[in-house]
Amino acid sequence: MAxxxxxxxxxxxxxxxxxxxxxxxxxxxxxxxxxxxxMIKLIHHAVNSGVTFLDTSDIYGPFTNEILLGKALKGGVREKVELASKFGISFADGKREICGDPVYVRAACEASLKRLDLDCIDLYYQHRVDTRVPIEVTVGELKKLVEEGKIKYIGLSEASASTIRRAHAVHPITAVQLEWSLWVRDVEDEIIPTCRELGIGIVAYSPLGRGFLSSGPKLVETLTDNDFRKQLPRFQGKNLEHNITIFERVNEIAARKGCTPAQLALAWVHHQGDDVCPIPGTTKIENFNQNIGALSVNLTPEEMAELESFASADAVKGDRYGGASGTWREADTPPLSSWKTE
Known part of the structure; x- marks a missing residue:
């Protein structure tokens, strides 16, 4: 393995x-x-294989994923990894809420540090933007956490271009996490160029289209009832029928290149530039090993163009999320002047 x-x-x-x-x-x-x-065995295998950038959030579980990572990082593993976690989504009284209030920001960070059993988080993202709180206020509190040594770097997830600019003016933003793959390409118009102009790294989540670009219709057939992908518009009815044709084309090119569709889809993200880090998730060591193989897949400009010809921004049918899930399209915050400090 390279x-x-x-x-x-x-x-x-x-x-x-x-x-x-x-x-x-x-x-x-x-x-x-x-x-x-x-899962601890898988995390250790990843770190030993050279994949040291681990991504979690307080909402995963909620809370149980951070506890898992805390256990996995014991025994000298912590020194080898770059750990990212997130705050900003809570399920208060069973209702999903986005919060960027400074008191909440600090409390969420302290709680994450406790669960992870760490003194410092390497990269701390606002998981979703709170459209009620000026971004300057949220990032102002994150800046204090940096100064106190509780976090090293600040990130945003699913933020609009104007929110990214305003945040970056308060304290440098190190990374923006966004969904980017062969079947999510709308970020290329405005968000990616804004990050590049400001020198902000790009972290691509769901680079395999939530697993669809790995196994296509087979994935949908095997989803359990409590898998939230079952609710996603892209995995349903006519949308799914249409989207399967995109997977088939990816599969075709992968066969021609002698790699798997997952490796091809990941390689496409890697070829976007050295400021982009995809973070495919998996729960199986064999899938992890396959994903790492994507780093050795070289795509010619012609192959990139061929992939993009049938996986264009408007080719995939169905929304990324059902309902209001707070994507970058609705992620502008009020002006700082509107914030009342008590």
């Missing part, structure tokens, strides 16, 4: 493995939680 190269994420000095590991599915949302000993 060594996993390192890349610089953002302009503040954070260096990570060129591919990360999304840990959400180990504990939440994609069916029942997976056995803890197996």
């Amino acid at each position: 060594a996993v190269k390192r890349i610089k994420l953002g302009s503040q000095g954070l260096e990570v493995s060129a591919q990360g590991l999304g840990c959400m599915g180990m504990s939440a949302f994609y069916g029942p939680p997976k056995p803890e000993p197996e």
